[in-house]
Amino acid sequence: MITFERFTLPNGLRVLFHKDETTPLAVVNILYNVGARDEVAEKTGFAHLFEHLMFGGSKNIESFDNPLQLAGGECNAFTNNDITNYYDMLPVQNLETAFWLESDRMLELAFTPKSLEVQRSVVIEEFKQRYLNQPYGDVWLLLRPLIYKSHPYQWATIGKEIAHIEQATMDDVKSFFFRYYSPDNAVLVVGGNTSLEHVRELSEKWFGEIPARGINNRNLKPEPPQQEERELQVEREVSSDALYMAFRMGSRMSPDHYTGDLASDILSRGKSSRLYHALISEKQLFSTLSAYISGGWEDGLFVVSGNLNPGVSFETARTEIWKELEKIATVAIEEKELTKVKNKFKTGKVFSEQSLMNRVMNIAFFEMMGKPDEINDELKKYDAVTADDIQHFCKRTFVKTNCSTLLIKAKK
Amino acid sequence: MNRSIAPEFKQAENLDLVLPEEIVLENGISLFWLRDVKDDSVRLDIEWFAGSKYQHKKLVAGFTNKLLLSGNSKKSARTISEEIDFYGGFIQDECDKDHAAITLYGLRENFRSIFNVFSEAMLNCEFPDKEFEEERTIALSRFKIDSDKVKYVCQRTFNTCMFGENHPYGMVADEPDFIQLTREDLQQFYKTHYLGTIPVLFLVGNVDKTVIDDLRQWSASMSSQKPVFVKRDVKPVPGRTEIAKPEAIQSAIRLGRIAVDKKHPDYFGLQLLDTILGGYFGSRLMTNIREDKGYTYGIGSSVAVLEDSAYFFISTEVAKEVKENTVHEIYAEFDRLKNELIPADELERVKNYMLGEFLRNSDGPGAMMESFKNIWFNKLPVSYYSDFIHAIHRITADDLKNLAQKYFVKDQMVEVIVG
Known part of the structure; x- marks a missing residue:
């Protein structure tokens, strides 16, 4: 507390x-x-x-x-x-x-x-x-x-x-x-x-004596929902091909934030996670692979990114990532897997709140987001996420027309 | 109210270091325990004398540390991490030149379960071929990516120039070393340096006695053998080494020399001198090279102390076209410290900053344990931090000028520029 x-x-x-x-x-x-x-x-x-x-x-x-x-x-x-x-x-x-x-x-x-x-x-x-x-x-x-x-x-x-x-x-x-x-x-x-x-x-x-100069009442027009699949490929002087897939999702203030965060943990937090197991260990397509959310205050992103192993084509790499994304969107998530990511979140939170700096900064963030009292509700919100919530989130988020892909081709 | 006048302030007071309780487990293995923790967190560090200086083949120490939970014919790496993850546990591996460690993080309610999964896996590790090959691929890819970073190449080259390419601290791995490594190398290293050498444990958490019993039981399977290492002489190569990277738009610079360990009478003074030169945001190097010239995003210096040697170094990344100017300014800063007394206000500021830093570094049980580890590994007296603070108060501008003359000698400097 x-x-x-x-x-x-x-x-x-x-x-x-x-x-x-x-x-x-x-x-x-x-x-x-x-x-x-x-x-x-x-x-x-x-x-x-x-x-x-x-x-x-x-x-x-x-x-x-x-x-x-x-x-x-x-x-x-x-x-x-x-x-x-x-x-x-x-x-x-x-x-x-x-x-x-x-x-x-x-x-x-x-x-x-x-x-x-x-x-x-x-x-x-x-x-x-x-x-x-x-x-x-x-x-x-x-x-x-x-x-x-x-x-x-x-x-x-x-x-x-x-x-x-x-x-x-x-x-x-x-x-x-x-x-x-x-x-x-x-x-x-x-x-x-x-x-x-x-x-x-x-x-x-x-x-006390500093004059008020006005609140920044920004009124930014939201980015319209994405309607088409987007892709950009560039060549760079790097040692391995890399792939980045970004999906639009809800902002830091939306329920998407909690659901998306847990979905990213199921996919890529730790060696027992799905992407690590399937695509790094079993199929050996990637040397790194991670999924995370951006936490933007206006609009959120769900990002999957990784470095390809030598000889693996972008096509194979993408197809296999899509298979995992479709699986989480369609096959029921077992309770045990969900409990696992929630337990990890809980441990991470206890350690992060040991730092006075983190606690103070978090109070400032929640106040600025306009909901200071919710700072102590985070655990409850993560706990309330169900397997169904995650599945629904994945189903509407992991859609081709909601995806922007960047491919970095190694010149070497 | 006159805003140009600073409010009154007081120097940071010394915070007494709370020492952990020592419990001797089986085989003479020491457990250091800080139990006064306000929340449910538990952190256990297990440190072995299994750093890279003990390896007879490059990369072995790091790979062994990384694959300590890679499983066996009965339980796979995946099942092991599945179980630890399920209990909300986190495992961190770390291997430096002297030591190798595994850290377990968890909450009180599940800590025994986390430890038991770890313990069984660690004691029965077979380094399965599949996990070994997977790590080889990942590590090689990381190595290739790092090799494109000027900072990484600079750091490697600097270590070689500082200690000599055949010295355990100066040896660096290249692509063929990744290929030549075998799982038998890892198994051998594991037997000798993990199962065969005494570890030391550091526990921070308000756990009950059953956890201590588990640790005791585990320690019975370990060895009481002390580590064996024959210290070798370092052979620094002073002077400039330059590696051109035509495609780079910044150059990485590292410049330094052999320094003294924490027991040496010059050590406290050298730390103070290093802080003035490049150890904090307001340092001479930051003020000159970043805040006056705008050559870099950051520049810093520090004194690194290893078990068998110590070195002082400056490092930065600067716009390519000003690399020579930067080196010139670094030597100009050496000269100022050698020829001019540090003004009283600057000296007071740095001393107060360092006292505040001591406070920040000993805030909370986790930080206290880190401070204790420093004392234990470097075999320092328990009065080390209060001795340090007394020394800071005592050191004069004249002392620092003498130290600058003794250590900032151009002919002894190793200079590496990449980019």
């Missing part, structure tokens, strides 16, 4: 407090309601580039990192298509240092030209290191536009291309900040051995 208390400041900042008496550390997490989905098609990669700029000094404080490190803390952040999340971890007695730093960069950034110039280069190197200079690194740069034709999920968080990052201007930076980095567009979660009163006092002191 993850417990928390809450209040909202007059400027709209939602503050949640999670007490943990067992740790000498505190976590301060700020989740901003902005992600790559809020970008326009001509200026992609901006939410993520902006996250880098948030460490380049704020209006009254030259460096974000130095004072935090001086107080024994460390921090990081990440951006995805849906949200941008910042977190600090430090000794609980120095909690105020994090409030001071986080509030000043929410108030206003320093907007120095040097910071923009350097972070553009850093992000370009990140683009190269993670997406271009890695085998199969550009897979999602290719898959997203194949799956999404109108929705902003068609670009990756890093951006469509390096040129978009090169072209970012200071005006872009400023307007992005004042549009999205607002107290009423954020959730602050504090975890540690302190009190709600203390958190309230610090929140009012440091965040």
